[in-house]
Amino acid sequence: MKLKLVLLLYVASIGFAHAEAITQQEYDQHIEHYTQVIKQTKVILDDPDSKADAKMQSQALCDRLNAYEQIAQLSKENSQLELAPMMLMVAQTYLNKQQKSLTKSGMSTNVFCAGKIK
Structure with a gap:
């Protein structure tokens, strides 16, 4: 019983460990990046005259x-x-739209982007 409680608390704490508060300036810099x-x-994606291949x-x-x-x-x-x-609302809206599009194609972002995230 104690082991279960310790494991539960440990797993719960992992979710909070990475979320550090940042300053407005740091936030703005990340958003700009x-x-x-x-x-x-x-x-590559939006220019109708793009010469990018499928891989790009x-x-x-x-x-x-x-x-x-x-x-x-x-x-x-x-x-x-x-x-x-x-920014959260805008990002979530875009991500939801893309997820629906990929799902209709029988794909998921995890599968489509496997090994491509830099």
Whole structure:
């Protein structure tokens, strides 16, 4: 019984261990970095004249998905910071839309992006 309780407490504490509070300036810097990643993928994914091949397109999509996932996680962990709730909503909306699209294709982000996250 004691072992079960200790294990339960340990597992519960793991979820809280990685979430460190950051400053507004640190948050803004992280958001700027992930926004730049997203902007870099626009040339490959959104430009109708893009010459990118399938490999480049799938890598760009995975980079974009990862950036949105990082924005969502960072915003969720720091919801008290300015713009964090809005950024979480935007990121979640995008991620949900992409997940639905991949699911319709019989795919998941984990399978599609396996080995592609930098």
